[in-house]
Amino acid sequence: MTTSAIPVIDLSAALHGRADERLRAARAMEAACTDIGFFTVRGHGVPLATIDTLRSHARHFFNLPLATKREAAPADPAVPRGYRALGFDALSRANVGVAGAAPGDLKEYYHFGREQWPDAPYFTGEEGRRYFIPNRWPAAPAGFAEAAAAYYAHMERLTGEMMSLVALALGIDEDFFDDKIDRHITAMRINFYPEQTVAPEPGQLRAGAHTDYGLLTILNGENTAGGLQVCTRQGDWLPVETAPDTFVVNIGDLLMRWTNDRWVSNVHRVVNPPAEAGPAAQRISIAFFHHPNYDALVECVAPPGEAKYPPVRSGDYRTEKYQQTRV
Numbered sequence: 511m512t513t514s515a516i517p518v519i520d521l522s523a524a525l526h527g528r529a530d531e532r533l534r535a536a537r538a539m540e541a542a543c544t545d546i547g548f549f550t551v552r553g554h555g556v557p558l559a560t561i562d563t564l565r566s567h568a569r570h571f572f573n574l575p576l577a578t579k580r581e582a583a584p585a586d587p588a589v590p591r592g593y594r595a596l597g598f599d600a601l602s603r604a605n606v607g608v609a610g611a612a613p614g615d616l617k618e619y620y621h622f623g624r625e626q627w628p629d630a631p632y633f634t635g636e637e638g639r640r641y642f643i644p645n646r647w648p649a650a651p652a653g654f655a656e657a658a659a660a661y662y663a664h665m666e667r668l669t670g671e672m673m674s675l676v677a678l679a680l681g682i683d684e685d686f687f688d689d690k691i692d693r694h695i696t697a698m699r700i701n702f703y704p705e706q707t708v709a710p711e712p713g714q715l716r717a718g719a720h721t722d723y724g725l726l727t728i729l730n731g732e733n734t735a736g737g738l739q740v741c742t743r744q745g746d747w748l749p750v751e752t753a754p755d756t757f758v759v760n761i762g763d764l765l766m767r768w769t770n771d772r773w774v775s776n777v778h779r780v781v782n783p784p785a786e787a788g789p790a791a792q793r794i795s796i797a798f799f800h801h802p803n804y805d806a807l808v809e810c811v812a813p814p815g816e817a818k819y820p821p822v823r824s825g826d827y828r829t830e831k832y833q834q835t836r837v
């Protein structure tokens with residue numbers, strides 16, 4: 511199978527604001543999200559140089575010695591910032607709901623959020639401090655923080671525009687999400703899947719089967735052996751191929767709940783490369799997990815029929831998921 515199975519949506523005309531093009535893009539998103547929950551975007555306005563610069567800094571960082579990378583790990587492992595070594599969490603645990611069931615994922619990652627926020631109680635009060643946490647940049651490579659901030663700013667613009675297309679697709683006011691994402695708690699993770707020099711344990715993957723937690727995940731991946739797969743409605747695993755200048759977008763659980771299951775937050779995983787793949791199987795993916803304001807109440811807006819979920823606060827939902835995935 512090739513990328514053709516995952517719909518490709520060109521956003522360029524929609525992002526220039528023409529009503530008919532916005533509607534076309536919104537309808538394409540609706541078709542993708544009611545079916546597989548994944549689509550690929552091009553014409554997104556993010557310069558390839560912004561993506562490449564962050565990728566090259568990430569490649570440099572992850573190829574440093576483990577002891578050096580560990581210097582960028584938080585002193586308290588519960589703090590979701592900085593470097594995470596191999597096997598820190600197992601994404602499938604949040605889905606199967608059976609703690610201890612899955613071995614740790616065969617990935618390292620670097621976890622970060624926005625660099626700055628206003629000096630206001632929402633951000634600096636007791637609850638705000640759980641989400642607005644200073645980043646922990648490593649000493650090297652120089653420029654990593656700046657490259658990440660530039661990328662984050664583009665993602666923030668893109669997701670803001672895409673969420674109004676989401677509202678258009680759902681037939682609700684186009685500004686419906688505005689006051690739910692204007693102080694969003696989005697985190698980014700740069701995932702690094704190293705070459706596998708030891709055979710994985712039974713059931714151990716680069717990233718175990720899981721769904722994402724928030725609104726939209728915007729992913730810049732790589733087509734190496736041992737890549738991303740999404741589960742079809744028939745239960746088959748479909749490879750998700752990508753190109754360097756595109757993003758794979760999938761919806762997360764909170765958007766699924768907001769749509770009362772009309773849109774699917776679909777199960778995906780990252781599989782292991784074949785043993786003979788060697789160093790060429792090293793893989794980096796950059797994920798922007800767009801997540802609403804922590805105090806946004808997520809209540810079904812597009813029900814066919816009765817609401818399937820009780821309302822949930824955005825921040826509480828993510829905090830619980832983070833706890834479930836820890837090995």
Ligand SMILES: O=C(O)CCC(=O)C(=O)O
Nearest residue numbers: 701717731738780795797
């Ligand atoms: O690396 C990838 O392609 C996907 C990673 C992923 O699903 C995640 O970090 O949630």
Ligand SMILES: [Fe+2]
Nearest residue numbers: 720721722778
């Ligand atoms: Fe994911």
